């Protein structure tokens with residue numbers, strides 16, 4: 001078993017998943033504005049440290065994706081943030097892309113940037129304690145999009161990124177996110193997501209990526225948020241599994257879904273059903289941002305000194321997601 005594969009299994013085994021706490025300062029400021037908390041670096045740290053010191057870190061969280069600011073911060077207990085995370089048994093990770101910019105040649109679409117100087121930045125993050133990384137490509141669905149250009153260029157960037165990350169001894173999370181925004185159907189989402197994932201693996205293989213040392217972070221198959229053709233969670237689970245079975249090479253050890261704007265309960269229920277029906281060898285778990293943090297953030301906003309109360313809300317959510325990652329969740333458990 002390669003060192004990279006060991007890291008993957010440490011992060012994803014036994015129902016554990018990933019806490020995506022890598023919001024850029026701009027995004028975090030919007031989240032804090034919504035709860036009327038000033039977006040200072042101290043407050044950003046306080047909220048995140050509250051999550052990283054909670055009990056469920058040991059039981060439910062195998063990895064945490066950090067943002068550049070956070071990985072360099074020191075906790076109240078005088079540990080660095082990566083040390084705090086490692087002390088719970090979880091693996092520290094880092095977002096390394098520098099964001100999605102207008103794609104020249106198809107200006108209504110986006111290309112993710114951040115390859116220039118990446119090799120040196122990766123060395124620094126490794127020194128700081130990171131053992132896995134994230135890069136997110138984004139794709140919009142409409143009649144014309146995603147274009148072949150955006151599918152190809154984002155896949156190419158994801159592959160170049162992955163090669164550099166593995167060269168540096170870390171596990172790349174490969175995140176091609178087909179967005180939920182729009183009025184498209186679940187069938188459209190299925191077709192486009194399939195095309196996007198297929199191209200990503202074509203490029204990953206071209207770039208000699210060790211597929212046993214990556215984590216795929218895809219969207220689930222869902223209708224657009226403005227579509228009037230809703231589908232059941234059972235259908236989402238079945239279409240998501242079909243898409244992954246048809247397009248992901250069997251060497252890939254694990255899939256960690258993004259929540260992408262689903263509610264906490266939807267994201268939990270869908271993951272649970274995916275696992276109930278999982279007839280693949282892929283570990284299927286979560287790498288949620290909003291669907292792990294939303295209620296905890298709302299609670300914390302009422303009193304930022306109520307650390308225990310905030311942790312209780314977060315622990316519940318994280319533990320529910322871990323049950324879902326084992327196909328053992330039910331609505332009754334939510335009420336306890």
Ligand code: 13P
Pocket residue numbers: 020136175258259260261287288289290291
């Ligand atoms: P969401 O779960 O809120 O979609 O965030 C996950 C993530 O890391 C997006 O890049």
